[in-house]
Amino acid sequence: MKKIITKFIANTITKDELNLLYKWLENVDNQSKFEKYILDYHDLNMATLKNDVYRAYENVKKVIDKEKNTVKVLPLYRRNFVKYAAAILVLTSFSFFYLTKNTFNKSNEVSISPGTDKATLTLADGSQIILDSVVNYQDIKISSTAKEIIYKAAETKAKIIEYNYLTIPSGGQYHVVLSDGTEVWLNSESQLKYPVNFLEDKPRVVELVYGEAYFEVSPSTNHQGTKFNVVNRSQTIEVLGTKFNIKAYKEEPNVSTTLVEGSVSVTTKFDRKLLTPNQKSIFSKEDNQLVIHQVEANSEIAWIHGAFVFKKKTLKEISKVLSRWYDVDFEFSNDDIASQKFNGDLSKDQNLESILLLIQNTNKIKSYEIKNKSVLLK
Known part of the structure; x- marks a missing residue:
């Protein structure tokens, strides 16, 4: 046996x-x-x-x-992705393909490594600091490590708002704790604008300039009832204290907001809707429609726990996610390959070639080719 x-x-x-x-x-x-x-x-x-x-x-x-x-x-x-982020890829035709950490032998050493914790901090005076495993930045208001940057609460009332920007490059991610205790996880190719300290008795406002971010907002009850707003070009999210994810990449046609816990209102120029947990709003930039869908919220925020979760996603859609994390460009030999749909969980910690071998194993692609920072699926 x-x-x-x-x-x-x-x-x-x-x-x-x-x-x-x-x-x-x-x-x-x-x-x-x-x-x-x-x-x-x-x-x-x-x-x-x-x-x-x-x-x-x-x-x-x-x-x-x-x-x-x-x-x-x-x-x-399959391990709980929150703790272990194991990899599984399943065809929507319901043929199952499971992957363990020792499946691929050493002859298939990977050429493209996963992303890392890194960011660029832009201070109020315009100076920039690269944050990564090498650089730890410290001043009287800020302290950083290889994985996160933490802002201290002001000892006296702030009279003027000073803004910082945190920019995450392709192949990066980073965690920031704002001065009010709100935590934000930023995905690859994202930028957040926020005050070094919030003004008292005024709404706490930050801007997701572009990209994807997961927020765990410090409750309004801890801040004299002040609301917390996240704005971007397409919408405003208003919360009292909650956990939610916003995806607003510049090149994508939709802006989505997924509520994990609490409640939020999503406001655009044309509409306003309230979300309850496990609901996702999708705003179309093309027709300005705002619609609500029921989702599994934990799957939507799997990226902050080291996993990608795909449900009936095309290979083209999956490639966009992989492209940001591995800092590569994808090409397809034909449209049929790009439109193939998959379900599954993928670990963010594995090398790209392991994922490509797994996809090839499904027989939905014949082969792949990696040249420098470009991947061709055939």
């Missing part, structure tokens, strides 16, 4: 062998043997394996029942 288990791991198992493995696993003692073998093979912790492995079995069994052709499966014992 070890031979079949090895083929299961190596993505070479046939439908008949998979059925045989499934029947063998109906025995509790065999399940323990299988778990031990997988744990030894992948050097995994049992806590990360226990629950999801059997869910994977059920998914595979459903595929077997529906399909007549040989099914290739690469197992992943």
Whole structure:
């Protein structure tokens, strides 16, 4: 049976062998043997394996029942992405492809590494400071580390607002704690404008100039009832204290706001809507329409926990996300490839070629080619 288990791991198992493995696993003692073998093979912790492995079995069994052709499966014992950000890519045709951290051998060393924590801080006087793992900036109002920048609350009332800008390049991300205690996570290719200190008795206002940001807002009750507003070119988000995500990239046709906790109002020049948790507003820049959708909010903010979650996204849409994080450009040999749809979770910590190999494994693309900072999918 070890031979079949090895083929299961190596993505070479046939439908008949998979059925045989499934029947063998109906025995509790065999399940323990299988778990031990997988744990030894992948050097995994049992806590990360226990629950999801059997869910994977059920998914595979459903595929077997529906399909007549040989099914290739690469197992992943999917970890909670909040803590572990494991990788899984699933075709919308419901053929399942699972990826473990040791799937690819060392001959497939990756040429493009994932992004890192980095940003450019622009101070009120126009001077710029590069923030990364090398540079830690300190002054009487600010302290920074490799991953975040923290603003201190003013000891006296601020009379004049001084603004800073935090700009995240392609292949970067960064965390900022504002002077009121509000936390903001900024994604790649994003820029936030904010006061060094907020004025008392006035609304707290920051501007997402462009890009994507997740906010955990310090409650108004801690700040004499002052509201917190996030503005950008298309809309204003008004909150009292809540958690939400805004995606407003310059080149994209829509601006989306996803509410995780609390309540917010989304106001445009043409409309105003209230959001409740697990709702997402989408504002179309083209026709100025503002619509609300029910979503799984945790999937929308997976990026701050080290994962990308895609649900029925085209390869073109996925490539935009990967392009920002890996600082590369994607091209497609034809429109059919770009329109292929996928569901799945991908770890932000893995190298790009691991993801490309996984996509190729689905047989939806024949090959890929990397040249410098350009990726061609064929």
